[in-house]
Amino acid sequence: MTLADTAYDSLRRDIMRGHLPPGQPLRLEALRSRYDMGFSPLREALNRLQSERLVVSASMKGFIVAPLSLPEMWEAIEARVLVETEALRLSILRGDDVWEAGIVAALHALGRAAARGEPEALEARHAEFHLSLIAACGSGWLLDFARKLSAATERYRAPVLAGDTAPRDVQGEHAALAEAALARRADEAPALLAVHYRRTGERIAARMAA
Amino acid sequence: MTLADTAYDSLRRDIMRGHLPPGQPLRLEALRSRYDMGFSPLREALNRLQSERLVVSASMKGFIVAPLSLPEMWEAIEARVLVETEALRLSILRGDDVWEAGIVAALHALGRAAARGEPEALEARHAEFHLSLIAACGSGWLLDFARKLSAATERYRAPVLAGDTAPRDVQGEHAALAEAALARRADEAPALLAVHYRRTGERIAARMAA
DNA sequence: CACAAGAAAATTTTCGAAAATTTATGTTTA
């Protein structure tokens, strides 16, 4: 792995977890000392992150962490619903034993991570579970879009998840989702997925208003 | 505009037009003399193009122009159908006078370019027409995906378009599409768009087989 | 005092050399 790849991973994680807050200018000299590398790999990483809308840049004025807003959250969620419902439908049509096993394994790992309560790992297992559902869709483009939208929406989820008290059986939703997918219910599973994402959006919107 | 932006535009155009053929290694020294600039802006451009799947790279082995294949063409076309039919549906629901005027203008310009027969301009007007249809969808993500998929599919269209003799009233299809959109027929217009893209795919597939 | 003009500082962008890595070439050995 090159330094540029490391820079990409580090910056991406720090932005998704909110450690680099929305709107913050990303000064090259500051990044250089923070990540301990030269300009080149950092700039290459920033250019990649720009294509994923995690950072924005203006010509000759450098990069900033992409800002957050409720309208943009809904944009990302609705795009995600469109892409992932179709990818899930395709996966249900095309998925084989390996696909099924991947879902079972990811659901199990997600449950364990949730029980342990470590947010670091939980976040990763959650993304992996949702990816496992659509892994058999057969379209690199859809998987690509899903990955980017997952990162974009995670930025809204992470800060809210911490202080969330209202009761919601998230693991139950995940289990129902997995069951519908494994039972090849090509209409029900995508519908559940859409509800799942939109419900999360409403939860976030409610807390951001307060 | 920075040099990196220029490099991005130049490389993107040369790849889309096939002037840099699929699979060709993109050696930095060669690009440096071709585009007359240093390593940095070129590498930044290549990193952006990688996110758009126009180039692929392996760690420490540099970049190559992304290869073409019939399965990947269909992947791109089907993803494009998914994204643009939804974006068109949304535009029909939300579009205002400016959106309508944009379609009329783009269709007119496309017709003129087609009559003149200059492939350079025709390609640009064609992309602009399809963009104008979905311009009012209100989702930056969908517009972004559409732009990338348009570039990906254009790579297949361009080389075939040259020697295409079989009769097809493309301008008629475009006019029908514009009319259905302007008449706010939210079911018919997306259906026409899907047929339009898939028909192009079949045309290309037929010629690539031969 | 508000505002423009100019200088200084901070920052981004670009360059080409140096370091790291891969690929090609040649040599030895079984």
Add this chain to the structure above:
DNA sequence: TAAACATAAATTTTCGAAAATTTTCTTGTG
């Protein structure tokens, strides 16, 4: 001859200084 190994060449990646640009500060002017 074929495989293993060393060596050389080619290439990518990274670095830090130099150039270009923007931002901030200072000064002068109406």
